[in-house]
Amino acid sequence: MNRCKCVCLLYLFLPILTLSGENLTPTIRLNGFMSQGFIKSWDNNFLTNTEASGTFDFNELGFSLAINLSPKLRLGFQLLSRDFGDVGNNRINLDWGFFDYRLHDSLGLRVGKVKIPFGLYNEGRDTDSLRSMVLLPQGMYDEHKRDNLVAYSGLGAYGTLFLNQMGDLEYDIYAGSINQQSDAVYLRFFTNLWNMTVMATKTGSPLMGINLDTKIIYGSRLIWNTPLVGLRLGGSLIMHQSTVNALYGSNGIGTIENMGWFILSAEYSIGPLQTTFEYSENPVDVIINNVNLWTDRSTQSWYVMASYQLGSVNLSALYDVYYTDKEDKEGRYYTVRRMPDYLGWRKDFGIGLRFDFSTNILAKLEWHSVDGGALFLSTYNNIPTMPRKWSYVASKISLRF
Amino acid sequence: MTARTIIIIIAIGLLLVPLFAQDLTLRIVVHKDNPNLSMNRSTLKNIFMGKRSSWPDGSPITVVIQKQGPLHEHFIGVINAISTQQFASYWEKIVYTGTGNPPKAFNSDAEVRKFVSENAGAIGYISDQNLDDSVQKMTIK
Numbered sequence: 001m002n003r004c005k006c007v008c009l010l011y012l013f014l015p016i017l018t019l020s021g022e023n024l025t026p027t028i029r030l031n032g033f034m035s036q037g038f039i040k041s042w043d044n045n046f047l048t049n050t051e052a053s054g055t056f057d058f059n060e061l062g063f064s065l066a067i068n069l070s071p072k073l074r075l076g077f078q079l080l081s082r083d084f085g086d087v088g089n090n091r092i093n094l095d096w097g098f099f100d101y102r103l104h105d106s107l108g109l110r111v112g113k114v115k116i117p118f119g120l121y122n123e124g125r126d127t128d129s130l131r132s133m134v135l136l137p138q139g140m141y142d143e144h145k146r147d148n149l150v151a152y153s154g155l156g157a158y159g160t161l162f163l164n165q166m167g168d169l170e171y172d173i174y175a176g177s178i179n180q181q182s183d184a185v186y187l188r189f190f191t192n193l194w195n196m197t198v199m200a201t202k203t204g205s206p207l208m209g210i211n212l213d214t215k216i217i218y219g220s221r222l223i224w225n226t227p228l229v230g231l232r233l234g235g236s237l238i239m240h241q242s243t244v245n246a247l248y249g250s251n252g253i254g255t256i257e258n259m260g261w262f263i264l265s266a267e268y269s270i271g272p273l274q275t276t277f278e279y280s281e282n283p284v285d286v287i288i289n290n291v292n293l294w295t296d297r298s299t300q301s302w303y304v305m306a307s308y309q310l311g312s313v314n315l316s317a318l319y320d321v322y323y324t325d326k327e328d329k330e331g332r333y334y335t336v337r338r339m340p341d342y343l344g345w346r347k348d349f350g351i352g353l354r355f356d357f358s359t360n361i362l363a364k365l366e367w368h369s370v371d372g373g374a375l376f377l378s379t380y381n382n383i384p385t386m387p388r389k390w391s392y393v394a395s396k397i398s399l400r401f
Numbered sequence: 402m403t404a405r406t407i408i409i410i411i412a413i414g415l416l417l418v419p420l421f422a423q424d425l426t427l428r429i430v431v432h433k434d435n436p437n438l439s440m441n442r443s444t445l446k447n448i449f450m451g452k453r454s455s456w457p458d459g460s461p462i463t464v465v466i467q468k469q470g471p472l473h474e475h476f477i478g479v480i481n482a483i484s485t486q487q488f489a490s491y492w493e494k495i496v497y498t499g500t501g502n503p504p505k506a507f508n509s510d511a512e513v514r515k516f517v518s519e520n521a522g523a524i525g526y527i528s529d530q531n532l533d534d535s536v537q538k539m540t541i542k
Contacts, residue, residue: 029503031496066499071461076499096499105453115498127497130490158500160452168452229482272484309486359489400493 027068033400034061035128041392044373045380047143047185048085050392057083058396060126062095074100080126084143087185095126096151106159110174113153117172117221118236119263119278122149127400132307132316133352134364134394139301139322140263140280144185144376148240148258152176152217167225175218178240180211187211189376190256194288200337204289209247212256216241223265234265244288254288272309278302281326300326314354316366322346324374339378342388346372365395426529427476430514430536432521439540446481448524450491451501456522464504465513465525472510476526480541 023029039046040054048055059082066076077097082088098112115123124130125141135143154176161169180187187210195206217240224233238261244254261282268275283298303320323329324344331344352366369391377386429445431437437456447453454462467473469485477488495501505523507513510531517523518535532538 029496033497062497064497064499066496066502068502074499074502078497078499098499100500102454105455110500115500123498123500124494127493130494130497160447162447162452168447170452269483269487274487309484314486356486 029066030064031066031401032061032063033127033129033398035059035396035398037128037134037394037396039392039394041390043387043390044370044377046377046390046392047380048087049380050085055085057085058394059083059090060128061090062127064095072102074102076100082126087143104159106161108158110156110158111154113151114156114174115151116149116174116219116238117158118149118219118238119221119280120223120232120234120265120267120276125150128364128396128398129362129400132305132314132354133318133350133366134396137278137303137305137318137320138348138375139303139320139346140278142322142375144189144379147180147184148178148186149238150178152178154217165227167227170223170225171220173218173220175216178214178217180214180242185376185379189379190286190288190293192379193286193293194291196337197291197293204291207246207249207288210244210253210288211247212242212244213251214240214242230269232265232267234263236263236265237261244286254286254290254293256287257285259283259285273306274309275304275306277304297325297327299324312356314356316350316352316354318348318350318352318368320346320348320350322372322374339383340373340386340388342372343374343378343383344372346370346374346377360401361397361399363395363397365393367391367393427472427479427526428529428532429524429526429539429541430517430532431524431539432517433535433537434521435524435537437539438537439542441542442480445541449481449504451495451504461522463520463523465516465523466504466506467510467513467526468506468508472526472528 037058038054038056039050039058041050045051048057061081062078064076064078066074068074078095079092080095081090081092083090094113096113096115098110098114100108100110102108117123119140121136122141125136125146152174154174156172156174158172163169191207191209198204198206217238219238221236222234226233238258240258242256243252244256245251246253263278263280265278279302281298281300284294286294299322301322303318305316305318307314307316322345325333328344331341334343335341348368348370350366350368352364354362354364356362371389373386373388444453448462449464456462474485477483477485481488492503496503505516507516510527513525513527514531514536517525
């Protein structure tokens with residue numbers, strides 16, 4: 001989406017800010033947000049073509065409506081338009097929309113399209129004001145895998161179990177399906193991997209692309225708000241199975257299975273300081289045309305993030321590590337295929353600043369220094385010449401009500 | 402103990418006086434007909450974080466906060482032990498993921514008191530000096 005459209009939307013949006021996100025009526029509430037960002041990288045393209053002159057193809061626009069049908073029953077939905085390079089392209093999609101029946105504080109049910117509760121921050125990945133930094137730690141919340149994580153359509157149960165002096169437990173469990181957009185980068189990655197395999201082995205036919213039909217996704221999250229004030233611990237698990245179809249070709253040519261993608265989380269807040277540590281492994285099997293394209297491997301990632309609130313300013317620092325295969329941290333899988341070993345890892349150090357001008361407007365700026373080319377970087381760069389070390393800056397301004 | 406030490410202790414004490422004074426001015430208020438006039442701090446925190454949504458008789462709780470100001474900051478810090486930004490972010494996440502109802506927010510003690518007096522399930526906070534007989538105060542154990 002070009003800058004002109006964003007400015008026009010801004011002028012359309014500004015009067016709506018006067019609503020301040022309050023109820024339109026006692027039972028109906030309207031909220032919304034808009035963000036416009038810029039990313040510029042050096043030495044490698046990142047998430048899209050960002051090296052030459054950067055990109056403004058980086059925005060989100062959302063409107064939500066929530067209706068209290070009764071004290072226990074709510075209906076709500078949010079429309080989202082986003083653009084991230086050549087993904088999204090400001091299509092308007094239903095971000096979430098569901099009925100929520102809260103039978104009791106310890107048990108509620110949600111039916112519809114619901115943001116997936118995964119890790120501490122996944123639900124906030126599309127709303128800029130919910131994050132200290134422009135991007136969530138990519139090793140954990142990779143933008144390329146967004147379609148796998150953004151929302152499920154199905155049934156979920158949730159609630160809080162009060163443990164007296166031991167704090168409380170928040171739980172979510174769910175099952176359903178997910179909608180994978182055909183322009184998802186990780187689908188291009190596996191298409192490229194298949195085509196490279198065809199070239200190397202001289203068997204099979206190359207693919208124009210692939211898309212997925214997800215048979216089922218199910219998962220759960222548990223967060224323990226401990227008796228130590230400010231400390232919460234969590235664990236999340238996702239499993240899903242999808243059928244691979246060829247774009248402009250046959251259906252059912254393979255499968256992609258996540259056999260237990262988990263995150264362990266810890267967050268501690270004391271006064272203005274908040275620190276977070278999360279660790280994740282993701283065993284995934286990819287089989288195309290009966291070829292084990294990616295099997296018996298598990299990714300491994302972890303990050304440490306700290307943020308400090310000083311009045312309206314929030315300062316953040318992040319160290320984020322990702323390995324394509326936890327048993328192959330040296331990248332031997334790539335070197336035997338005459339590719340750079342650093343495609344096997346990515347280590348990102350970032351510092352950021354967020355300024356809240358008011359309750360409606362905020363701005364962010366951050367800088368990252370990165371070692372490695374994992375997480376689909378090869379999709380945007382020429383593998384033989386892509387440098388190991390690179391950097392990027394990202395900025396965003398957001399309005400919300 | 403030297404004179405310098407005594408002066409330092411008195412200065413620290415004077416700095417702490419406003420905190421204690423603020424502690425005395427904060428009152429949790431509920432509707433006149435609400436029989437729940439005592440609550441522990443943990444339950445109060447869970448109410449204002451949206452984790453408890455019903456009174457013991459099953460009737461719904463309506464949470465009322467103030468949009469900003471020293472009383473709001475003090476309440477969030479003392480009861481919830483987090484910053485106002487963290488409290489705001491917590492409820493923003495709930496709003497933008499559709500997973501709950503945010504509290505009603507008002508600009509002053511008078512507006513909070515009026516709303517609580519007119520809504521049977523409401524709970525809010527005001528300063529002690531603005532307490533009157535249109536609402537009841539709740540004791541926090």
